[in-house]
Every structure is written in C-alpha cells, then in structure tokens.
Amino acid sequence: MKILVSGSLAYDRIMDFPGKFSDHILPDKIHVLNVCFTVNGLQEKFGGTAGNIAYSLALLGEQPVILATAGKDFDRYEAWLQGHQLSLAGIRRVEEPLTAGAYITTDQADNQITGFNPGAMKYPSLFEFDGMDPQKTLAIVAPGNLEDMLTYTRRCKERKIAYIFDPGQSIPALSADQLVEMLTGSRLLISNDYELEMIMRATGLEKAQLLQRAGGIITTLGEDGSLVCTQDEEIKIPAARAARVVDPTGAGDAYRAGLIKGLVLGTSLADAARTGGVCASYAVECYGTQEHIFSEEDFWARYERNFGPRNP
Secondary structure, X not given: OEEEEEOOOEEEEEEEOOOOHHHOOOHHHHHHOOOOOOOOOEEEEEEOHHHHHHHHHHHOOOOOEEEEEEOOOOHHHHHXXXXXXXXXXOEEEOOOOOOXXXXXXEOOOOOEXXXXXXXXXXXXXOOOOOOOOHHHEEEEEOOOOHHHHHHHHHHHHHOOOEEEEOOHHHHHHOOHHHHHHHHOOOOEEEEEHHHHHHHHHHHOOOHHHHHOOOOOEEEEOXXXXXEEEOOOOEEEEOOOOOOOOOOOOOHHHHHHHHHHHXXXXXXXXXXXXXXXXXXXXXXXXXXXXXXXXXXHXXXXXXXXHHHOOOOO
C-alpha cells in the first residue's frame, strides 16, 4: 500500500526559561511590552506534522511518501529522513527561505511563548498524483501549506484515493467553505476534542451532519484515549499505557501513524484506533516528536498487553 503524508516539515527549537514569564511582564505596561528572556540553552528537534507521522510509520515498517516543502537549511533533516529509509521524492526543496521553524520557550510554570516562521511552508509542494492506484493508496492531509491541503483533498477525490483529513492547527486559517469542502468525501476526519468543537463552530455543522459528509470521525482525547464515530456506532478506545509520561507533544501525530498502519493492515476502524493509541504511548515517553523508538515486535507486544490478541 502506498501511503502519502501531506503536511509540514519543521525544526523545533526548544528553550527553557529558568523563571516565570509573569515575573518579567508588567500588566500596566503591556501596551509597550519590551522583554528579553535569557534561556538555559537551545535544543533542536526534527518536527512538523508530515515528518512526525512519517517517522512513526517508518518504525512500523512502512515507507510513506512525504508531501511537503523544505528550505535551504534542510540538509540535517534530510539526512535524518534518509537514515530512516524515508523517501524524499515528494519533498520540494526551495532554495531561498529557511525550512519552517518553531521557536518554543517554556518557563518554570509550563507557560509557553512560541514564534513560528513558516518559511518554505509558504510554498506548495506541487506533488503530482499521476499513476497512483486508488485501490492501493491511502493519504493523510495534515496541517501544512494551505494550498496543498485544498489541492490534495481535491486530487484525492478526483482520483478516488481514500484520504484522512486532519485540519488541526490550520483550522483558524481555513474558511468555513474550505473546511466543508475538504472534509466532505474524506474517509475519516480526525482531530482532538477542542479542534472538533472549532470545526463545528466554524462550519455551523453538528457532529451528525459532519458524519454525513465524512466516512467517520476520530476524536483524540489525550490521556482519556480516543472516540471512534461512524453513522452506525460510537466506540470509546482507552489510552494505551506508557512506561512513563515525559512530554505529550507529538502524541497526536504518532496516533495518526498507528491509525494509518492499522488501516493499511485491513483491521477494523476500532482496532486501527487502538494501534494509534499504542503508537502515541511511545511518543509521550520522550522529549521531542521524533525521539521515540521501538521494534515492531515490541510494538505489537504492547498492543496485546493493552488490548488483547490482535484480530487477524
């Protein structure tokens, strides 16, 4: 099965501030804010929705094609992807701008200030779908370049390629008409519970109406697991147990990778969601979105410890 992962590639640059932002911001001077936070250091991690999903899929033995745009500083990330046998065929390299970057500063009260430079993500990745067998192709359209998101959902529908629509962080940037168009005809709409509420408010559609347009809705609920909804049933999937919880960042993308793996294996939607939960449990054990690692043997052993024997 060919897996297409459309989304973003980004460097996450993470900094820790050894204090509290609130001690350095004067409420009565907020209109002339001028602050400088000296941090303990900076860690650079590989990230972005497409990169994160593809990374976990590679751990699961798949070779997805990433559809995204990268900039002139992509060399380190490129080597990382190649080291995990991930194809670069769908990545458009733009030479002028930098690869997208998130600059995240966290204080001792776990407050965060983030600056995001879209960089190369401002350019569409221009992937051609020619020659794709719709019976042997599954796509996910995750947050990234907005033109890509609109174009690729249209291409999937034109070519009868099943796709998962994951609007996520892009919801505020999309119009109601665009959201309705992109989710209509999708195999699944996936989001967390807050994002689902945003989608319903933006489109004016209730969940039952969304289910008339998408094949199903999966709602991730963090430590409470996930909810699988179709027009026929609603199934609550408990979270898989992690050995420890270090950082929840990236768990959603890992869940999507596990979900896709389950669908590729031909399991039921509920079992695919369980596979997603197991993958997410590995992601929360590490600081960063592409730091977890597991063998397929260990992965399926954890699946069975949490959910019992897999259905054939």
